[in-house]
Each structure stands twice: as C-alpha cells, then as structure tokens.
Amino acid sequence: MIKLAAAGALVLIALPAYAQSNAAPYRALGTEPFWSLTIDGSTIRYEPAGGRVVRVAKPRPIVGFNGERYQARGMTVDITHVECSDGMSDRTFHDTVTVTLRGRTLRGCGGEVLSETPEQTSLLEGDWRIESINGRLVAPRTNPRVTFNGARISGNASCNNFNGSFRFERGRLTAGRLASTKMACAQRMQNVQESSVLRILGEPLSVSRNRNGKLVLTGAHRTRLVLAPERRL
Template identity: 40%
Template structure:
C-alpha cells in the first residue's frame, strides 16, 4: 500500500568546495593545520601531506615511506614536493578516482623509489548535477542514522527515490535556477520499530519546506531547512 506525500520546492545552492589546503613554499603563507590527502587505485595507494611530513602507503599497503616535508615548490598549475625517495606533483586539475563517479579538485602524481603512480587529491568536488548520484544518510536532525534498513537517497534522470530508514518513497523532481522541486512522492505504509520511524518523520518534516543543499569539502551533501535542521548524506560508492 502506498500514500502520496506532497513536498515543497527544495533550494539548490551548489557551493564550491574549499580545499583542505597544501603546504606552501618557504616564504609564503604558513601551511594549513589540516592534512592534505590523495588516493589512487591499481595499485591502491594513499598519501598524507602535513606541515611536518609526507606519509605514503603504496602497493595496497606493502610500501610505506615517511619523510620530512621539504616544503612545496611552485610548479606549472600546482605544487611539487621533492625528497630523495618521494616526489609528489599536485596539479590543480579535476580528477576522477576511476572507481566511482567521485571527482576531486587535484590530479596527483607520486614517484616513490622510482615507481610512478597517479591519482586524485584535495577537496571532493560537488556533482555537476544531481541526476545519476546516489547518497546514504549519515544523520537526520543532528541524530546519527540508526536501524537495520538502508537509509538512502538516489537521483535517476528526473526521478528521486530512497528511504529514510523505514518506508520506500519515490517521485519526480526538477532543477531550475538553483532550485530543486520535488513532485508528489509516493511512499509505502510500513511501521518500523525503534528509531527508524522517528528519523523518517524527521526527514519528511524537513522536506515539507524548501531546503538548502550544500556540498562541504569532505564530500558530504547537507540539506538544511529554514529552521536550521539538517540531513547529512555521504556519496555512495
């Protein structure tokens, strides 16, 4: 059995991601306190750059190199870090990780003990459009998602669907002039024990009025209502 839930327009404000930052060359502004992260696949590797060190884990963790941060040198379109064992080139050009539709601000090339790999780093970029994206809920109304059922939101073509932890819902949506408008959403009428029902009520209450959509640099999507309540979602891989 289904019911139809009318929803008002949702505002869409695609805010540009702020980078976590990259250590600067000597004489420039001091490096940021946060770490710069980069990742790659085939073989899998990760790189952490802090003001103190470069920490590289390559070959799915079989190779580990930790060296003092020499400071970034300016290079064409980005920065370069050079040490005897590790050279890192950060180019400020959008990059796909090759394993999902997630995109990053930077293209990163690492040469570790003579072996070169390429990957992505920096801020996770917001999607160019919602169509084709899939998200899982992290929290609703400031409360972490609970319950045994999946809590997700998906945009396929001109339709949106998902579950806030209990009933499935779906319907049309459109985006125009930075505003996302949901059509009438049909939902199942199943009762769920525990917190799942409460978090579902919170989500539908949030969606009864326009919400702002923000994409922080950590790759999440935050829906914020006029009363300041939020739903936080992360990209499904």
C-alpha cells in the first residue's frame, strides 16, 4: 500500500530506506537565522546560532521520487533534490532542505556544493561601520569600524587600531589573534566599548545579512555586532 505525503514540492512514498554511509554525514545549513544540521548513521543534530543544540535519534527515512523525509519526535527534515543557493554567498548546493522544529519552519541548503565563490568576496569584503554592540548603539563621538580584505581583518575598536587574519566557512567567521595598539581611551565608556568589540571579534561568530543590507555577527552567548556598509564620499 502506497502512502503519499506532501511537503511543498517534495512528494514522498513509503519505500525501503537507502543506507547512509556513517563515514560521510549529511550536512545542511540555513541563514537568517544561521543554523546547521548534521545527519550521521544514528543521530540528527540541529544547531542554531547562540541557541540550544537539539539531538534526536535518526529515524528510518521515507524515500520519495525527489528526496527524503526524516520524521523524528519534535523534528521533521525534508531533503529535496533541487539546487539551492544559501543566500549569503555564490555557493550552490545539491539539495533544498526544510527543517520543522516544534512548529517552526526553517529553510536552507544541503548536500554537495556544486559551485563556490569565496564567501569573503561576496559577503564580508569591504569596509563596515560598527553600528551597535549587543543591541546598544555605539558611544557618541566614536567610530568603531571593521574592514575585511581577502583573509585579513582590520579596523578600529574605539580608540585603538587592530588587525589580524580570519576564516569564513559555512557561515561562520573565526578571527585569529588580533594585534592592537595600546593607546588609552579618553573616557571610561570608550574603554568598555573597545573591550567589548575586541572580545566579540575574538569569538566564533555566525554571519547573516538583514533586510537593510547590514551584517549581523552573533556569538554563542548572544553577543552581537551589527555592521553597516561604510559610506564613501
């Protein structure tokens, strides 16, 4: 007896499951907000940026004409074999992925990367003004900023300049040890602001772009920098 189930364009039929290699976990990701998903031989792991990781036992997949569905307790994962762009870079993935978790639906991409242009060029590259730190506007008469150039990061945290290297992979920004000048700020709030900027940039950060074209850098403990494009005269 054939049982049909619809999930958008995904048409599924209850058929014997295809075996998935334990040596090659399936990976997917989404942006705005950033999340990642890993399916291995026994577990589905969902990890949001700055949130609680959810792990469920991997169920037997329902295999359809153009994809698979995993229906676990509290989580459903639909993998449709339709090419997908992650919306943050020029990468194209083999699959479109939808995750439904406790009534919330998240969309992203997964599987093999079919084409890729370095993410630095398409998303981070350029000059950015730090607009807010952990939800608060920067201190008056300060101009903290960040520049991404190739694999180098530089800028001003409030009073002192900094520079270093960084990596940007799968929507995550990781800066190396940042070198900074040591000039004392004139006001206490500037010192506090500078310490916050350097501390946040030292964390692994998820990166997304909001509707206004600003970058949102989010740390694991809900720390956040919002960067606005630097206006050129």
